[in-house]
Amino acid sequence: MxxxxxxxxxxxxxxxxxxxxxxxxxxxxxxxxxxxxxxxxxxxxxxxxxETKSKMEQLLQSIDPEYFIASEEIIDKAEEMLNTKFNEHIHSILADHIAFAIDRIRDGIIIQNKLLNEIQILYPDEFRAAEWAVNYLREKFSLDFTIDEAAYIAIHFHSASSGQSTTNKSIREVTIISAMVTTIAEELDVDFSKMSMGLNYSRLVVHLRYVVERVYQSKFHSMDDDVFQLVKTKYQRSYAVAEKVARMTKVDYGLTIPGEELGYITLHIERLSDQLGRAHN
Incomplete structure (x- = not known):
């Protein structure tokens, strides 16, 4: 050599x-x-x-190589746990993220990840691998990495395994889903953080993910019109909430949710609302 x-x-x-x-x-x-x-x-x-050689050169000139070595150990383990092969971009991106996170934590700056619950639900396998990564970093650098950091790393894993060169698309999708969940929580007057791992909540979050993905791909769920009208009539409150969610995504994110998708969102909101009602009785 x-x-x-x-x-x-x-x-x-x-x-x-x-x-x-x-x-x-x-x-x-x-x-x-x-x-x-x-x-x-x-x-x-x-x-x-x-092709990322220039990025790697710049990175290794600016960070401690120990961070790069730690990043490579994490990538190897995550690929094993997820039974996948990440794209090449993760090598520079994750090393840079780890270096920044370590500097932040050493300066006493802890950033709460507001998308933590949604990321845990949407990417459970990636999150488990990220939890391993956080424990590894805690031991290697004797620093108090929080569970919030696992959510950030999980997004990197998801993006790298789905062929994305950056985390922008994944973060945008999770951000939209989180905003949809927040709108529903406000309309139902409920604190989802107290039931964030509940089955119906998880089903709702996962369904909203598929809604967002289908809208981006212009592939929508079809619901029989008679059934759709029945849902609108029988679950009027939940349908009104679903409509508000659709207005929010249109105004804030330019994402148009078609009527047929609203029917399915209504059913998930109704199931969640019913669960909340039983819990209060």
Missing amino acids: KIIKVFNQNAVLVSDNGQDKIVTGKGIGFSKKQNDLVPRNQIEREYVAT
Whole structure:
């Protein structure tokens, strides 16, 4: 392995039989320069540089390589737990996220994730892998990572396993769903945080996710018109709530929910409302 560029004393860019790799190891770049050879027994981790090489170069020049190494350990474990292969973008994105999170926590800045409940419900497998990651980071860096951090990491896992180069789409979807849930909670005058893991609440959140996905894909649930009219008539309050949700998504997010979807949303709201009514009796 021949050195192309030294990032710092613990990380270098090398050429290995014509393939660019970023390798890390304690002291691997110490007193080294371009064209020096790297002994393989000094290498702790290696990453095959692809189209994100420039991002990785910039990242390793700005963060402690230990953060990158920790990120790679987490990626390996998460891919094993989720039985998937993440896209290449996660290597730089997650390392950067971890570096920022560690600096934040060391400065005593704890950010509450307002989408925590929704992320737990929508991406349960990714969240479990993220919980493992948070426990790993707690032990490795002796820092108090909160469960909120697991929600952020879970979004990275979901985005990387679904082919997204950023978390923007996933975060937007969860944000819209959270706003829909908040609207329903306000209309029903209920604090969902006290029942966030309830079955009917979970069903509602998951259904809203599918509604949002179908709207984006222009693939809608069809409901027989007679059934739809019956739902509107029988569950008037719940239908009014569903209509308010639809108005909110249109105004705030430019997302138009068609009438046939409102029927199904109404049924979920009614089931949840019925559960709340029984709980108060």
